Amino acid sequence: MKRATYSLRHLVVLQLLFALPLDSEKTLHNLLFLANAAAGGTHPEAAGFYDFIRTKTGVHSPAVQQVLADLREWELVDKKSLALTPRGREVYYFTASILHYDRHARRVLELAMAFARDPRQADLQIRRHLQVRRARLGERIPVRPGS
Numbered sequence: 001m002k003r004a005t006y007s008l009r010h011l012v013v014l015q016l017l018f019a020l021p022l023d024s025e026k027t028l029h030n031l032l033f034l035a036n037a038a039a040g041g042t043h044p045e046a047a048g049f050y051d052f053i054r055t056k057t058g059v060h061s062p063a064v065q066q067v068l069a070d071l072r073e074w075e076l077v078d079k080k081s082l083a084l085t086p087r088g089r090e091v092y093y094f095t096a097s098i099l100h101y102d103r104h105a106r107r108v109l110e111l112a113m114a115f116a117r118d119p120r121q122a123d124l125q126i127r128r129h130l131q132v133r134r135a136r137l138g139e140r141i142p143v144r145p146g147s
Contacts, residue, residue, distance in 0.1 A: 004074040009050070011095055012105050013067045014076065014084070016112055018092050020119050022082045025068065030058040031112055031122040034129065037143050039107035052143065054135040058126040 006014075013028070022028050033052050052059040071077040076088030084092065099105040115122050126132055135141045 004070075004076075006091070006095060008099075008102060008105060009063065009067050010070060011099055012108060013064065014071065014088065014092050015096065015099055015105070015109055017071075017077060017082055017084055018089070018096075019109065020112060020116055022119050024120075025065075025082065026057055026060075027119050027123055028068075028082065029060050029064055030126040031115060031119060032061065032064055032108070033059045033132075033141075033143070034122055034125060035108040035111040037129070037131065038111050039104055050143070052141045054132060054137055054139050054141055056137060058123060059132060059141060 013032075016022070016028065016031070020031075022031070029052070032050055036050060050061045050063045052061045068077065071088070072079055075085055076091055077083070078085055099109070131141050131143075
């Protein structure tokens with residue numbers, strides 16, 4: 001196992017996996033798009049935190065996929081599901097306080113928690129999002145502040 005260097009991107013994804021009962025990567029991508037798009041207005045320089053591409057079922061982010069691959073490689077997330085491993089929970093407990101100091105990370109979590117009861121609602125809402133509807137399949141979707 002390689003030495004792990006956690007970025008803010010890693011910690012935000014780790015936080016969402018800890019806080020929400022996510023069962024699919026598609027839902028994680030869609031949820032992060034909606035939360036980042038809504039939170040962009042609070043912290044404009046973070047609006048491009050992740051890059052997103054329009055897919056048939058919503059959006060996909062190569063950056064989020066790489067973060068998931070890193071977390072799995074470092075054995076923080078289960079290889080077959082989105083569940084945190086005991087080591088992943090331990091890392092989250094030690095690093096969670098850092099996220100309190102980043103306004104954008106706090107706002108993304110607040111917005112994502114709107115989907116806490118049923119995270120799959122993000123999959124339904126993504127289809128109604130204006131930027132997603134305007135984009136063609138395979139096209140990069142710019143996350144504009146407050147969109």
